[in-house]
Amino acid sequence: GDSVTQMEGPVTLSEEAFLTINCTYTATGYPSLFWYVQYPGEGLQLLLKATKADDKGSNKGFEATYRKETTSFHLEKGSVQVSDSAVYFCALSDYLGYSTLTFGKGTMLLVSP
């Protein structure tokens, strides 16, 4: 079955540092890939997405590129802020007609001033 593997956290960074959160996936078809962010006590927000190989999703300074050859979708940001502290989830949807997403376990990011 489909699966998503994320690096374990927490990831701790100082403000303005470069961020990478690794995500790799296993899927039977050609999935769409997503990154979601969850701030404390809130629901998940869609951060960015990519629907086919070599697509780059971007939003709010975050980027991720759909790499089919390495089955990866790593999240990057050039300069993190304290307000980026949150849990980040990588997810995929496989077009099996069930309209469901497979999520990774989440990676907590802590940014200090």
Place this chain on the structure above:
Amino acid sequence: SQTIHQWPATLVQPVGSPLSLECTVEGTSNPNLYWYRQAAGRGLQLLFYSVGIGQISSEVPQNLSASRPQDRQFILSSKKLLLSDSGFYLCAWSVQGGTYEQYFGPGTRLTVT
């Protein structure tokens, strides 16, 4: 624009009591609807999803049930709560036939005592 509501925001219930959590979506028609549970410090567990009124699919066996009495209303219920039902419950929706990104509500924090 579309919005998704969940209530209540927080709930404390004794073991063995009933449960009813409600989710409604505005600004869209015939959405796919989902219920997830997130235990403390853990990832997301898909509980139920629905592609239409009265059509419910269950992902895991448990003492919870779901119903969709109206197109944009999704209800999560239990006749008798267990301690293990404590967690953060999230409702989400997606567009039928789209690229399957899901949009989440603010969540309900349930504590079973």
